[in-house]
Amino acid sequence: MAQKDENKREKKKEKKNKKKKSKVLKRVLIGLLIVILVLVIGITYKTQKNGGGLQGLLSALVGHDGETLKNLEPIQVLLMGVSSDNGGKLTDTIIVGTYDPKNQKASLLSIPRDTFVGKNPQTGTGMDKINALYQKSPEKTLEKVNELTGLNIKYYMVIDNEALIKLVDVIGGVDFYVPIDMVYDDPTQDLHINLKQGQQKLNGDKAEQLLRYRHGNLDKKTGKYLGTYPEEYGGNDYGRMRTQREFMIETVKQTINAKNILKIKEIIDIAYEYVETNLSVSVIKDYVPYAVNIDINNIQSAVIPGGSYGPPTYPLWFFIPDKKETAELIKELYSTGDEESSKTTENTNSNTSKNTTTKTTNNTATNSTTNNTVKNNTTTTGNTTSSNSISKTEAAKVKIEILNGSNSSATLIAVKKALAAKGYKVTKTTNTTETEKTTIINKSNVDENITENIKDILGAGTVSSSSVSSSNVDITIIIGKDYK
Numbered sequence: 001m002a003q004k005d006e007n008k009r010e011k012k013k014e015k016k017n018k019k020k021k022s023k024v025l026k027r028v029l030i031g032l033l034i035v036i037l038v039l040v041i042g043i044t045y046k047t048q049k050n051g052g053g054l055q056g057l058l059s060a061l062v063g064h065d066g067e068t069l070k071n072l073e074p075i076q077v078l079l080m081g082v083s084s085d086n087g088g089k090l091t092d093t094i095i096v097g098t099y100d101p102k103n104q105k106a107s108l109l110s111i112p113r114d115t116f117v118g119k120n121p122q123t124g125t126g127m128d129k130i131n132a133l134y135q136k137s138p139e140k141t142l143e144k145v146n147e148l149t150g151l152n153i154k155y156y157m158v159i160d161n162e163a164l165i166k167l168v169d170v171i172g173g174v175d176f177y178v179p180i181d182m183v184y185d186d187p188t189q190d191l192h193i194n195l196k197q198g199q200q201k202l203n204g205d206k207a208e209q210l211l212r213y214r215h216g217n218l219d220k221k222t223g224k225y226l227g228t229y230p231e232e233y234g235g236n237d238y239g240r241m242r243t244q245r246e247f248m249i250e251t252v253k254q255t256i257n258a259k260n261i262l263k264i265k266e267i268i269d270i271a272y273e274y275v276e277t278n279l280s281v282s283v284i285k286d287y288v289p290y291a292v293n294i295d296i297n298n299i300q301s302a303v304i305p306g307g308s309y310g311p312p313t314y315p316l317w318f319f320i321p322d323k324k325e326t327a328e329l330i331k332e333l334y335s336t337g338d339e340e341s342s343k344t345t346e347n348t349n350s351n352t353s354k355n356t357t358t359k360t361t362n363n364t365a366t367n368s369t370t371n372n373t374v375k376n377n378t379t380t381t382g383n384t385t386s387s388n389s390i391s392k393t394e395a396a397k398v399k400i401e402i403l404n405g406s407n408s409s410a411t412l413i414a415v416k417k418a419l420a421a422k423g424y425k426v427t428k429t430t431n432t433t434e435t436e437k438t439t440i441i442n443k444s445n446v447d448e449n450i451t452e453n454i455k456d457i458l459g460a461g462t463v464s465s466s467s468v469s470s471s472n473v474d475i476t477i478i479i480g481k482d483y484k
Contacts, residue, residue, distance in 0.1 A: 074100040075287060077279065078142050078156040080134060081164070081244070083212070091131045092161075092212060093244050096145065096153060098334065101290040107300040107333055108248065109149070110241040110430075114308065116318035117144050121309070124318060134158070138276065148304065148321055149330055155279050163274030164211070165204030167255065170266045173201040174251050179233050179243060182213045183226070210247060214240050232441055232476055234403055235433035237319075238303060242430050245301045253296055296472070303431040305329055305409050325409040332413055390453040392423030398450055401428035401473045405435035406481050415479055418457055428473065438480040439464060446474050458483060 081093030096109040111130060118128030126132060133141040138156045146153055168174050182195040193209040202210060214237065216227030229239025254260075255267070305325035310317035400419065404412040416426050438461035442451050451463045454475065460483045 070102075072101045072286060072290070074098060074102075075283070076151065076153045076155070078138075078145055078153050079248075080138065080141060080156065080158045081161065081211070082134060082158055083161045089135055091134045091141065091158075093241075094130060094141070094145070095245065095248070096149065096151065099287060099291060099294070101287060104290075104294055105298045105300075106294055107302070108245045109333060110245060110301070110303045111145060111148065112237055112241070112304065112306075112308075112319040114237070114317055114319045115148070115304070115306075116320055117148075121314045121318050121320065124314060124316060126316065129316075129318065148326065150327060151330065151334070155283075156277060157279065158276040160274040161208055163270055164251075165208055166270045166274070167204070167267065168202065168207045168251065169204040170263055170270065171255050171257075171260050173203050174207060174247070174254055175199065175201050176210070176247055176250050178202075178210060179239070180229060181227060182209065182216075184213060184216050207247065207251075211244050213243075231405070231432055231435060232403065232439070232478060233432075234430050237308075238403075238431050238433065241303055242301070245430075249296050249299055252291075253294075256291065300333060301428060301430055302329060302333055305407070305431065307407065307434075322407075322409075325407075328413065329409040332409070390422070390450060395423035395450070395453075396425055398424055398446060398474050399427045399472060400424055400454075400475045400477060401430075402426055403430055403432040403476060403478045405432045406479045406483060407434050411479055411483055415458065415477070415483065419454070422453075422457055424454070432478060435478060435480045436482060437462065438483050439478040441465065441476040441478070442474075443476055444474040451475065460484070 076096060076098045079093065079095045079097050080091045082089055083092050090113070092113060094111040094113060094115075096111070097106070098109075099106045113129065113131035115130040116124060116128055117130045117133065118124045121128075130141065130144060133144055138158050142153060142156045145151070177199045178195050178197050181197050182193050184191070184193040186192075191212065193213050195206060195209055195213070215225040215229070217225070219226050229235050233239050234242040260267070304321050306319055306321040308317055308319050402412060402415060406412070412429060416429070419426055438458060440451055440454055440458075440461045440463045442463065442465045445465075448463075454477070455461050455463060458477070460480070461477070
């Protein structure tokens with residue numbers, strides 16, 4: 001009997017303990033839910049305060065507030081893509097990347113890998129090309145790029161080809177328009193390229209093929225290379241550099257997609273193993289939250305001006321930069337927002353008065369615009385130009401790329417300003433092989449009046465259409481030496 005009573009007491013005690021534990025557990029869970037709720041509300045509040053969306057979320061997670069963006073200056077980084085050619089590390093890709101978070105603008109400035117950096121090109125060797133400097137150190141390349149451009153770039157990032165292959169595979173491939181058929185075989189480098197023209201999803205291996213392609217194999221009968229980039233895209237190495245820049249933009253755009261947040265550890269692991277940089281984590285985290293919102297249409301691209309020279313003048317083919325043209329390009333590419341505003345005001349005033357007064361200035365672009373206006377007998381009235389009656393509103397819808405084949409940065413600047421004065425938007429600029437004639441290529445079947453209007457503005461050029469597509473562009477203008 002006593003044993004039964006003892007058992008009952010034990011059972012009651014167990015029930016009380018269970019109820020007590022249950023109450024404690026409920027309190028803990030409620031407490032955790034409250035903490036999580038507070039955190040979610042806090043992060044949501046900070047996310048909205050920082051602009052909302054992915055940018056706001058990332059800003060909140062790294063501890064940014066509304067003042068952070070105001071204090072961020074534009075950042076410049078020298079990007080070097082490295083491959084192992086013939087046993088040595090060479091930089092296939094050399095690009096100065098600039099990002100301005102306040103104005104959400106960016107630029108990519110390519111430097112040809114054959115750029116001569118020695119003392120005398122007549123006695124130069126392969127080690128006198130800029131792509132060989134990395135074998136000494138990335139700092140040496142950075143130092144030389146600063147010397148060539150007159151910039152003060154502090155940071156560099158060296159990206160091994162293997163990093164690109166793995167990154168592209170991790171994010172599930174990159175959707176990209178391959179501009180031409182690419183076929184090339186070089187058993188000595190174990191390099192085999194076989195890509196078809198057109199929109200497609202490229203995996204890591206195909207991405208490497210795309211970026212390393214310059215031209216096809218040599219045709220022994222004609223002595224010319226097969227499968228070269230067409231002039232209208234950017235001939236020879238200019239085409240290759242353009243493809244590199246455009247693929248880089250697309251890769252970044254598709255990597256920072258919200259769906260890849262869960263893959264961040266894999267992406268960081270790739271960077272840790274295959275990327276060499278002097279950028280600190282604190283600097284990177286300051287810019288990443290804002291970089292996710294960059295509009296690719298606000299990314300400018302260009303190539304250092306100059307010319308390629310080889311035998312018999314020099315023992316090897318070297319790219320010799322034009323110092324004066326480079327200085328003009330740098331000024332145009334890296335002018336501040338305030339300077340741009342000042343230029344816009346000056347151009348507006350110039351356009352208003354140029355039909356009655358000739359402005360005396362050393363500005364080649366302004367003179368060129370004025371001369372073209374007089375030559376074509378067009379005037380600006382309100383929002384409409386009399387040349388083919390294309391309004392500025394209509395012109396603003398047309399996206400134009402300019403390929404500079406005039407071998408003059410001043411000419412490129414002049415053309416951009418002449419078009420901007422009539423309302424046209426130039427979204428891309430780059431160099432191409434030197435050419436005599438200006439060509440206006442209709443790439444998206446825009447109205448014939450528009451192409452004729454552009455021809456009138458330039459005072460030069462022939463109009464044609466093309467099967468070579470270009471992303472986000474309606475018209476390609478190849479500037480020739482006939483543009484005055």
